[in-house]
Amino acid sequence: MALFRRRxxxxxxxxxxxxxxxxxxxxxxxxxxxxxxxxxxxxxxxxVSELVRKxxxxxxxxxxxxxxxxxxxxxxxxLSMDADPSKLLEQLAAMDDPSKLTEGPVxxxxxxxxxxxxxxxxAERWARSAPEDDQWAFLPxxxxxxxxxxxxxxxxxxxxxxxxxxxxxxxxxxxxRIEVGVYHPDNMFLSEETRQGVAEHVTLLALGxxxxxxxxxxxxxxxxxxxxxxxPTSMPAVVRQMVDxxxxxxxxxxxxxxxPIQGGLEFRIRHPLTRRDYxxxxxxxHVVVPYTHLDEDxxxxxxxxxxxxxxxxxxxxxxxxNGALFARQTTGGRRQYHYYxxxxxxxxxxxxxxxTDWPEGEVRLRTHLxxxxxxxxAIRRPYLRKLDG
Numbered sequence: 133m134a135l136f137r138r139r140x141x142x143x144x145x146x147x148x149x150x151x152x153x154x155x156x157x158x159x160x161x162x163x164x165x166x167x168x169x170x171x172x173x174x175x176x177x178x179x180v181s182e183l184v185r186k187x188x189x190x191x192x193x194x195x196x197x198x199x200x201x202x203x204x205x206x207x208x209x210x211l212s213m214d215a216d217p218s219k220l221l222e223q224l225a226a227m228d229d230p231s232k233l234t235e236g237p238v239x240x241x242x243x244x245x246x247x248x249x250x251x252x253x254x255a256e257r258w259a260r261s262a263p264e265d266d267q268w269a270f271l272p273x274x275x276x277x278x279x280x281x282x283x284x285x286x287x288x289x290x291x292x293x294x295x296x297x298x299x300x301x302x303x304x305x306x307x308x309r310i311e312v313g314v315y316h317p318d319n320m321f322l323s324e325e326t327r328q329g330v331a332e333h334v335t336l337l338a339l340g341x342x343x344x345x346x347x348x349x350x351x352x353x354x355x356x357x358x359x360x361x362x363x364p365t366s367m368p369a370v371v372r373q374m375v376d377x378x379x380x381x382x383x384x385x386x387x388x389x390x391x392p393i394q395g396g397l398e399f400r401i402r403h404p405l406t407r408r409d410y411x412x413x414x415x416x417x418h419v420v421v422p423y424t425h426l427d428e429d430x431x432x433x434x435x436x437x438x439x440x441x442x443x444x445x446x447x448x449x450x451x452x453x454n455g456a457l458f459a460r461q462t463t464g465g466r467r468q469y470h471y472y473x474x475x476x477x478x479x480x481x482x483x484x485x486x487x488t489d490w491p492e493g494e495v496r497l498r499t500h501l502x503x504x505x506x507x508x509x510a511i512r513r514p515y516l517r518k519l520d521g
Contacts, residue, residue: 145257148254149261152261154179155263159267161173163268165195166195172195180193188250188254190245191245191248191251191254192244192246194241194274196239196242197238198236199269199275239268242271242275243271243272245272245273249407249408250503252272252273256412257412257476258270260477276338276343277337278338280337281337285333287329288323290321292316292318294334294337296316297316297363298315298363299315299358300359300360300362301313301362301370309348312331312335312351313331313352313353314330314331314351315353315356315358316330316353319355320355322353327353328351335367337364338367339371347371383403384403385402385403387399390429391464395429395430395463395464396463397462398460399459399461400459401459401512402456402458414474414501415473415501416470416472416502417455417469417472417498418507419487420497421440421467421468421469421493422493422495425492430465443487444469446486447486450486451473451483454477454479455474455477455479458511470511475501480499
């Protein structure tokens with residue numbers, strides 16, 4: 133395998149390209165820093181910092197050991213009703229067995245976009261254009277790290293055992309966010325700034341940057357232990373439960389109605405949806421597909437409905453993680469699709485080609501770059517009250 137073979141794109145930013153051009157001269161020094169648990173040489177660190185800031189000024193970076201991963205993940209489990217329970221238990225046990233870990237990268241370089249959505253988009257683009265390097269993993273955001281929640285951290289000259297941390301969590305329905313309180317027995321000896329830093333650090337380790345930005349509205353240190361204390365490692369599961377109360381992540385919402393003259397209306401949209409859910413998707417694609425088999429409300433009758441469903445499924449498979457359908461509106465003999473694609477993936481020509489043989493009329497398509505999702509926000513704005521109500 134060519135160590136530095138790169139998935140290039142004509143649309144890649146010059147700053148990202150400059151980073152990967154410089155990577156071969158920095159990688160060994162950074163690997164040595166991880167192995168020796170020492171800072172990288174100042175000239176290397178300064179060069180990498182400058183290259184990262186040019187990608188986006190809000191980005192930070194770090195290097196460390198690559199996250200280990202088991203040979204099978206949750207997606208490999210057979211969770212059907214007729215699954216063999218004994219086989220399922222064996223699969224779960226294998227996921228916890230260190231001997232079952234697959235070989236993978238030794239080191240990881242991670243970009244840190246923090247709360248900046250623009251930085252997160254650029255970090256994703258950086259990671260997607262990374263070289264194929266069997267020694268390194270390239271992560272666009274800091275992931276959760278539960279191992280460190282049982283370790284000792286030194287913070288402003290205070291040594292803190294994070295295994296003594298407990299947390300409280302509650303949903304703020306009005307804000308649609310989750311509030312977290314973090315307690316450590318040594319909080320009484322720490323300054324307010326240090327306590328706040330430790331609380332945010334614990335939350336970051338428990339959830340990772342993306343979920344912390346998605347769902348956490350407030351993090352605060354606690355003076356006293358919570359009445360119903362939770363271990364920090366339970367936070368992802370609790371967040372999932374609480375998010376369900378807020379409408380559920382990455383789901384679909386919709387409604388039906390009537391439009392004068394045109395007839396029935398069906399509208400479906402991803403909701404709730406945040407910029408963190410699809411950070412690489414910034415090319416807006418509007419597709420209008422006519423259909424000829426109509427029911428009495430001018431909505432697609434069975435034959436056209438089957439054809440439209442098959443088309444959507446084919447497009448979903450074609451796009452993979454390079455694009456997604458965000459909204460769909462059907463009325464008066466036309467179905468409008470609102471997609472976002474990764475402009476650097478090269479998938480757009482294939483996407484267009486998949487629409488050319490539609491048998492029920494001429495398909496219309498238009499595209500433009502929309503990294504802020506302005507078009508999607510304009511589409512959903514009139515319906516937000518209905519969607520949240």
